[in-house]
Amino acid sequence: MTKSLVIVESPAKAKTIAGYLGAGFVVESSIGHIRDLPKRASDVPAQYKKSAWARLGVDVENGFKPLYVIDPEKKSQVKKLKDLLKQVDQLYVATDEDREGESIAWHLIQVLSPKVPVKRMVFHEITRKAIQAAIDAPRDIDQRLVDAQEARRILDRLYGYEVSPVLWRKIMPRLSAGRVQSVATRIVVERERARIRFVRAAYWGMEAEFAKQKGTGSLVATLHSLDGKRLATGKDFDESGKLKRKEAALLDEKQAKALAADLVGRRFEVSSVETKPYKRSPSPPFMTSTLQQEAGRKLRFSSARTMQVAQRLYENGYITYMRTDSTTLADDAVTGVRKQIAQMYGDDYLPASPRKYAKKVKSAQEAHEAIRPTGDTFRTPEEVARSVGKDEARLYELIWKRTVASQMQDARGETLQVRIVGTTDNGQRCEFSVTGNTITFPGFLRAYVEGSDDPEAELLNREKHLPALSKGEGLDGSEFKPSGHETQPPARFTEASLVRRLEELGVGRPSTYASIISTILNRGYVRKKSSALIPSFKAFAVVTLLERHFPDLVDYAFTARMEDDLDAIASGQADAEPWLRRFYFGKGKPANDTATGGDGSKNVERTSDVGLHAMVNDQMGEIDARDINSIPIGTDDEGRGIVARVGRYGPYLQRGDDTVSIPDDMPPDELTVEKSTELLNAPSGDRQLGSDPATELPVFVKAGRFGTYVQLGELDPDSKEKPKTASLFKSMTAETLTLEQALKLLGLPRHIGNHPEDNEPITAQNGRYGPYITKGKDTRSLETEEQIFTVTVDEAVKLLKEPKKRQRRAAAEPLRTLGKDPVSEGEITVRNGRFGPYVTDGETAASLRSGDSVEEVTLDRAIELIQMRRERGPVKKKKKKAKKKAAKKKVAKKAAKKKAPAKKKAAKKKATKKAAKKKTAKKAAKKTTKAAAKKTDSSEA
């Protein structure tokens, strides 16, 4: 008897399938992808580390060949699979039938290199029948589909790892950009911009009560039209507060109140009665996106919580797979649920034939079923509730109801619209309107009402019965109540509505919706305020940069176009390599077009002739960091411009030389000119200690960039002179500082006395590196800050005679000594430094990596670290550049204020220079570009 190994993606799936296959089959899982591009430099094997492309993990110069590494966390699983493979004589690769699943299958075969026959089997539902059918009809790996996945993977890597560093340089470190997250962020930012633009408009309406004159019965109707012109409501206004529908009747408060008064006691009659039948069909069964939306709306679950709860239901066999983009139900399930509907609700509730739901999203890959209760006959929510937690029970109930409802009969009903008319004193015809609703047959609504918790209660709410009325019948009007309304800005996105929007755009996959949300939350691009997603000023800066400099990449249709191209690759109409080449390097010279034409790839790269690589490199210098980080707020009453800026220490407001931090919880759309002015004018919380008796100027304690400092006098915007400032000593605190101490600090530098030999003055002061004394250009450090006040001329003279001390004592004591380095024969020690713990042999130093610890690092590991460091060559000295940077910064700042145009010219000049050099010597030009870019951006950041 032959024995076969079946590999699926999910352990829970493996368990179920093993039960269906029985003896002769071992079922194990890959637990998702087993290999991927290296995530970071330390994951790159040593032999590739020196390659220019190691940073990307893709050899962009040689056909975009990807470098795959086995995820360290998957190593044990791969070993397990290898061991199992030795015991069988046949392998079935049964990963999902979609792009990623086909790729996992290919990687498995590559890594396991099986010596036994390999078959690819696929199924879309986990039923005994489907599994057996799949075993009986194996196929081969679809290499083109694998290629399409690889192309997708590489494009995402190039996008993410090329564009993110641009953000680090121009905005702040650790930011990220990607095909999916950047679009998600942009969606939220655009909505906030719409809210900022939004201008409220006021409009008035009216309600009134009408009673039958013959018989009993009354109803409340709302004013609908005046002289045949429909009264304006919220949707008749545009976002600037103007009426879109010109022929609308608009009432202001005064007019509405006057009208109400006029209508009292008038004659009213029914002008029309209209009934219309309607029909509503159930929603399709859940897939991941709709499950997250409904669980968000009905249960107030976040996307992540929904998925965690669903995972537990799945693992325990209560529901089918929860990461799916399909709304298809297995035939067995349909049969079962129809039986159940007939039993529970009766045959009337059962359509003649099962409902089929067409796929909604173009990019859907439908490797699985819809999310539904498992089995031919579903366990009832009550039954399941007994054996699972509260969250699981609620989610299961939701899934059960939605699935059952999806196969039930349409709901049918009637609407009844009544119009009532009366005439004012001056002959204005006022028409009121009310709509009643009767459900004649509830159909699926018996089981499930979208967005509602209790279908039975909801059914009652949906019905609105009106008294029987006939046309021409007279009515008594009373209780005329004018009501004022305001248009509302577009609502902020919630997790659920963002997922819905992403899905519409084809952006993201079922397995990633929840993680997209957590990515943009973790990066600080959005935060949650109850369920609303509020973008940060940082997000505004990031989105602005991307829109201006990489517009194609954040185009909402980018992913849709990419999917078209991937389809072309998967169907063999196009090849991945030229497609990637065009995305990354742009279109070649016209001569090449004929040579590379005909591969069918047409979309992603068509949007720009310049490839990503050149865009990033050439534009780095042109991106004006200062400009990108500025979000204009407006101009105040005095004509002063106010901008919000994203700084290294968070967002702040700027108005001329005034700055103030923006509170963390300030939503961008609430930061109006008025609010900004209020913040800028508010007292900063700085304390005034008193006044300087000599100058009569006030003395303040302030918190600044470099800690607490004291300041003499206030900043005078008309004068170029800045007030004198001085940092507090480490021994001082803002709370306990006295005026006397402050004045002493402000008196620095202290003139100690003159040198006895040349009579040159010696002063003592505090600096970047601590306290020191100076005589002309000569300096010496002091040991304590207090010495600034106590050091004598004699002590100073003595110090100046001594050579400058190299203050390396701080790092002198090694934490551990490990042994000799085999290369340099130096003693290897573990030390603590500015950048954290490191090992050194006295010549080469290397930081401990994330997996290392001071206590546990071994001699062998230290030798390895030092060797790796050695191989990368000497560190480039950046000292001079840093100095230049600082000098340039000041110059540029001044220049920027006075003559901004000159700066732009300079930037352009640089760019042209770069381009010229690039043609002649590629590598040399690269360096120049980088240097130029660095200079430009540091001068503007």
Place this chain on the structure above:
DNA sequence: CAGTGAGCGAGCTTCCGCTTGACTT
């Protein structure tokens, strides 16, 4: 977002999509 004079071991951040535990709080 204030302003000052040395020199010291740099290294790393980041993408999207497949999947679970193993950790801690």
